[in-house]
Amino acid sequence: MTKKVLVLMGGFSSEKGVSLVSGKTAYEALKTAGYEVEAVDVTREVDRQIRNSFGGQGPDVVFNALHGPFGEDGTVQGMLEMMGIPYTHSGCLTSALCMDKDKTKEILDAAGLRVPQGRVVRTDELVGKHPMPVPYVLKPVAEGSTFGVVIVREESEPAPRPDLLMDEVYHGRAIIETYIPGHELTVALKGDEPLAVTEIKAEFYDYEAKYSSNAAPHVIPAEIPGEITTEALIMAQRAGQVLGCRGLSRVDFRWNPELGVNGLFILEVNTQPGMTPTSLASEQAAHRGISFAELCQWMVEDASCRR
Template sequence: MKKVLVLMGGLSAEKGVSLVSGETARKTLEANGSFDVEAIDVTREVDRQIRDSFGGQGPDVVFNALHGPFGEDGTVQGLLEMMGIPYTHSGVLSSALCMDKALSKDVMAAAGLRVPGGHIVETDNLSGVHPMPTPYVLKPIADGSTFGVVIIREESDPAPRSEILHDEVYGGRAIVETYIPGHELTVALKGDEPLAVTEIKADFYDYDAKYSDKAAPHVIPAELPEEVTAEALAMAAKAGAVLGCRGLSRVDFRWNPELGVNGLFILEVNTQPGMTPTSLAAEQAAYRGISFDELVQWMVEDASCRR
């Protein structure tokens, strides 16, 4: 029986989300009956934790349910490469690239994909003067779950100041980019296959809209013109390819309907999407007739093939 170790929790601000993803994956794998499953809440001694699992035998494969820095930025992926243990989701380079929103945007733009215009700012230099014309978005370069994201809509709105920004979230740098009015869309990728387009009914898809009891409703398939749906699927597949994504990933969009197909802009690519039956990627899999159990099993088998 294949030994699967679920990594969850970890050191980032997204630990709570990761624990939910990891526990859900653990229960699903155990219920499947085809795997011997253990789970660990990751610490800085994760190498020892991995070696000590399964009575000191270690795992055959790792199910990576970590989110945020150290879990989806190439760090733990590099450790697992050194240990020779196959793991779910994207590899070292792709994980690091997608976690850095500025670099991944540069790569996508170079490949001809539409991304919002913007630039990097040093947060110490933000002194209450708008760093670009409104409306714009200020967000951390390397964090997830919309931590630290601010939308500045009007010139009369207070401009960001360094003293109200948290270094543990921003790390001294941030992205400012043009705000795209319209619809929030997302496309999950199962390997290199785009599954569907979901619309998230929220003007600002923040942490509460994702995870609280006020979670924003999802519409799947999104009610879009056929050419916009086709373009979103094609752009997602191309983004995943140029960024080297594998396993399960997700491409997030904004769509300005006034611009038609040309109003689709990729915001970012998530190499470690949330893993519960109601998460966006799992919902799209279910829409395509893939149960949550089948999706999780495919992720483990897909990882095992890359030993």
């Protein structure tokens, strides 16, 4: 019997726009793969939306294309667990942990994986002076798609001001960490398998660089020394195992070539990587000979096996 797959997309986080693109792309791919598919723009009555799908029969599997808070932080995952509906990507605890960048770093550091040095501060503590030696990065504790990220490179640059940090993004807390000069790298995980290493050719891989039509160039495989490629693949796989990632995920790095292998640092782990025409994970899958439709089909079947 043909599986009924419901795509959850949109929602009400700051990443709604990206989620809508991811959801629509996945919807078309799943239809191509032969599933019976519906899609909903999620509201706060998402439980009712799910139950009313497919003429009131509900789905066999949910394809979660939500990004940001509520869709990526364990909230929707917990609801689907209560409803007994299998869903793509990582489970409740992993989703919650990886959405909290500080907690993610604590766990990775405890497992012996390199992460940038830093700490969490209240935004009201930022009172016009640099909170740590420059260069440093200031970013929200629990947001994705580089929303609200600030890089301070020079002592002469003004320190971040609390009144300019968006409350709906920072929620009163910020991570301050040492800036790692060098290369932006990423590794997608298909289950437990690292797919490839991509280098993103951008000085600052912000929201516009990720999702605009003039997106930063992606070099795959990354043109870096073989030992760095090997280290990135090993670190990504280990990070996914330590955090309990499943389905499709992505591990982001910075690499300072002056430090060799020891200059490779994990920035964060993304349990709901974008699935847009410019997305990194789908590009790595294609590099490995996996079409986008095949990738989406694998995600659905992988979720079904965990019911």
